[in-house]
Amino acid sequence: MKKVGQYDPSGYFLVEDVFCNDTREPSAIDYSKPIFKWLEHCRNDALEKWEFIVAGEQQQHQKQKAFLDNNEKLQLPRFKAVHMQKTRFCDLGFRLGAGYLYCHQGDCKHLIVIRDMRLIHPEDVQSRASYPLITFQSKLRFRKCSICKIYKATKVTVDDKWALENPCYFCDLCYYMLHYANGSLLYSDFSVYDYLHE
Ligand SMILES: [Zn+2]
Ligand SMILES: [Zn+2]
Incomplete structure (x- = not known):
């Protein structure tokens, strides 16, 4: 904020x-x-x-x-x-x-x-x-890309018709491979957000 x-x-x-x-x-x-x-x-x-x-x-x-x-x-x-x-x-x-x-x-x-x-x-x-002492701190959770399951997710899409899941998490590479051809977006009837961690 x-x-x-x-x-x-x-x-x-x-x-x-x-x-x-x-x-x-x-x-x-x-x-x-x-x-x-x-x-x-x-x-x-x-x-x-x-x-x-x-x-x-x-x-x-x-x-x-x-x-x-x-x-x-x-x-x-x-x-x-x-x-x-x-x-x-x-x-x-x-x-x-x-x-x-x-x-x-x-x-x-x-x-x-x-x-x-x-x-x-x-x-x-x-x-x-x-005091006050912190006795517990929840850990940051990083998700992996739902497609390659190797790289960290950097984007999340919602209501994305070609995605595996809803919401679906992507690394940069998989996101561009699925959504772009020759540098232009293939479809746009979905929402995409940057993803950091939760
Ligand atoms: Zn709050
Ligand atoms: Zn990936």
Whole structure:
């Protein structure tokens, strides 16, 4: 995103009812603002959605009947907004295993789960400055050309009638051999993209 000039430093973590807005960069936008506006101006919509969410949770816990019998008026959570960089885990109330949200780059959303917590052990890295520690990093996956199965794929086509698969991965050589004759494209009713890795 930085390369194509589309990088947006804004983002937030939503943990329970707290929006932790990433406002480290002066140009970052407070993404929670329109949500608070919506909560204020479309209270009934918000309440209706919240009822669905709570009803779903109750169903999972097989308490649906109890929920339906319960005539108490549902209340929306009291959402708050804080600066992410000024907020520590000990300032937040969170539940292990609950699904939280990380939103950045407009509307790219990731599910965040705090899986476990424990006291520090003597074998752990003791320096505070080294945290957060990365304990897992998914490996980049490079695909091979679906045709020769030798070279790395550099192009991927979609809805390509002469291709083996859809989508289909090609090295430069196989891509040109299949799609070009005497330097001109044989057919163009397909989409092609550069392929790097996934
Ligand atoms: Zn993302
Ligand atoms: Zn190839």
